[in-house]
Amino acid sequence: MAHPQLPREEVIDRLTAVFRREGYEGASLALLSEATGLGRSSLYHHFPRGKEDMAEAVMLAAREKLTNLVLERLAGPGSPRERLSAAVRGWDEFYHGGEASCLTELFSVGAARESFQSLLLSGITRLRGAIAELLAEAGLSKELAEKRSLDALVTIQGGLVVGRASNDPKIFQTVLAELPDRLLSA
Amino acid sequence: MAHPQLPREEVIDRLTAVFRREGYEGASLALLSEATGLGRSSLYHHFPRGKEDMAEAVMLAAREKLTNLVLERLAGPGSPRERLSAAVRGWDEFYHGGEASCLTELFSVGAARESFQSLLLSGITRLRGAIAELLAEAGLSKELAEKRSLDALVTIQGGLVVGRASNDPKIFQTVLAELPDRLLSA
């Protein structure tokens, strides 16, 4: 088993699962190694600065996934409502129906906070912009669109936290399902 | 410096600050010791099972604070709107104006999750009940009151997460300020 290897994308997916389950501090090299099937040294080969590099790769991959699953759908073809519904399905997939914790929460605490703050902020800004644009296109005033774009993110993150703390992913799914009507209502 | 000591309440406040800043895994005995001014052994004297006992004490103290700052105000004297406004001020104080992270998030990840899940769930249930009762009293149908009580918690937690990730506590405060109108509207 010298050369062949899991594709990098699959490695990062497995790293992501560990960070989501254990948090940044809790994700030890032992767990990360076990989850990927790579020895510690192999991990350092791919991620020279160790855990910090892995976390960064996880964040960037998450950003890309969110781009594909949500942002592109918000900006895609179709009516605002159709695009919003498609984006909602994307969020549901991204968070595994509410079972996956949000990297936003996990990486805004402790040692990880400083490292990833700017990445978190830019991700939020980008999402807010895309939602606000869609809502403006749907006929809402610019001011209201801005306001509701924040409301959307707050609701999604909150639904995730409350759903996970209650051990009831349905909470997240219900919150998501009601989002389009709420955002688009006059 | 043999006998005299910080009162237990003050010790727990300082432990709380560390857990909130670092998360459960990140809160090392070294940090907890430094924050309280107590040596490791002293911490073990007060909290025999170590970190887990400290975290439990922190959770129970938070529960009590939330009882005083929010629950009692929701059930207190005055009109529903007045009580809701008082509770909102309590939430703001509890979360230090949005700067303090929520223990709910931190303790629903990794090793802490299993230990504290039931405590988290009961806290959420208790709060939801109190909010729903107030809203029913204000004239909302039982069904709508239930629904909005969940919406309240989702919004508060979400505002906290998004505000912290954006490094902008005003987000949390704005979300809080708009809560009474939103919950009480017909």
Next chain:
DNA sequence: GTCTATAAGCAGATAGAC
């Protein structure tokens, strides 16, 4: 690109003096 072996330090935890 992966492995084994190992280093150096910090984690949580305990014993026993004062």
Next chain:
DNA sequence: GTCTATCTGCTTATAGAC
């Protein structure tokens, strides 16, 4: 009730063989 000293195991990280 606090302290110093210590222990074991796990942490991140590196060196070097294959």
